[in-house]
Amino acid sequence: MSLNFPSRPLSGAVVALAACALLAGCTDNTSSATTTTINERQVKVTSSDTACAVSSSTAPSGNLTFSVTNDGNKVTEFYLLADDGLRIIAEVENIGPGLSRDLVLTAAPGQYLATCKPGMVGDGIRSTFMVTDSGADTAPAGDQAEMVAEANRQYGSYVKDQTEQLLTKTRQFASLYKAGKDDRARALYPRARQHWERIETVAESFGDLDPKMDLRETDLTEGQSWTGWHRMEKDLWPAEAKNYHRLDHAARAKYADDLVANTADLYRRTRSMTFTVDQIANGSLGLLDEVATGKVTGEEERWSHTDLWDFQANVDGARVGFAGLRPLLKKKDPGLDAKVDTQFRALQKLLDQHRVGDRFQSYQKLKPAELKALSDAVNALSEPLSRLTAAVI
Secondary structure, eight states: OOOOOOOOEEEEEEEHHHEEEEEEEEOOOHHHHHHHHHHHHHEEEEEEESSSEEEESSEEEEEEEEEEESSSSSSSEEEEETTSBBBBEEEEEOOOOEEEEEEEEEEEEEEEEEEOOOGGOOOOOOEEEEEEEOOOOOOOHHHHHHHHHHHHHHHHHHHHHHHHHHHHHHHHHHHHHHHTTTHHHHHHHHHHHHHHHHHHHHHBBBBBEEEOOOHHHOOOTTTTOOSSSSHHHHOOOOGSSTOOOOOOOHHHHHHHHHHHHHHHHHHHHHHTOOOOOOHHHHHHHHHHIIIIITTTTTTTTTOOOOOOHHHHHHHHHHHHHHHHHHHHHHHOOHHHHEEEEHHHHHHHHHHTTTTTTTEEEOOGGGGHHHHHHHHHHHHHHHHTTTTTHHHHH
């Protein structure tokens, strides 16, 4: 979505805490009926390099936990897709070999696709997953309902604002690129992409748009055409690519117009989007996973080396999602709220050290010790942030 810095797996205590967060009144004397409910709502997924074994093909609607273990040799991802195979309902990424991670969400009745993606490329290994109508009412009540509504409103407004700014700056960038004004296009490139990176998990939920707009060359599959930001990035920094021949004007116009058209499509699709608490919380963690899989490693911007801009934007988006949920989290788990806030501040402090005026320095200039410090800070934030969804739904 290679060297990876996977998020830390949840400990047994944390998994137990997550399970209790999903169910009222966890006690030692659990009845057989309650045990059945717990088992139905906890689905085990074992991902290998060639298979995706899901312990059940059905679950009742409401709060679900997919516990994903990677038994393969490649870093993997797990998605719950809509039945069209394109829309991402929820995901957990960057699961290294031998590691386990939980995906917690609230699922409505319907048919889905449980999908493992070994190597984090291609369409993945899919199987049908049915969510039956349990009749359970998972809607919050009282003051919590008001907090949830406000969090959803704030995040929806944020996404709309970021897509508006993205469309405006993408049009400016495309115009400069087509006109051959490369210095100005290079200067605008990371600034425009910030708006994409801040809402990257929302954009990725449209499975047909993301590959057209943000696919990296190393992630191309056989026969797949390469378009989008990174296609133009390579053309703007040709000295960083070996034996590369720059595109002519017609090709530049083609790729630029395509990016603008897809960005306009993204803008239109997000106008009517609404969000749930689990989507906001999982999205925040997903943005931090984007940092771990592409930005910390320096793989995202392999020619422009503007990874720190993307890094900051992913952190911005994750923090906005978290901030909207804080009133609810403070009520339910003030200790977790304080820990997540502390780790966000620590990571931001490290990022600020690499600013030069209103810009970030080239990622190539970071020393190994600085890269390790950033990686450690991302991992330190990932652990408590991975518990956010279970705490607020």
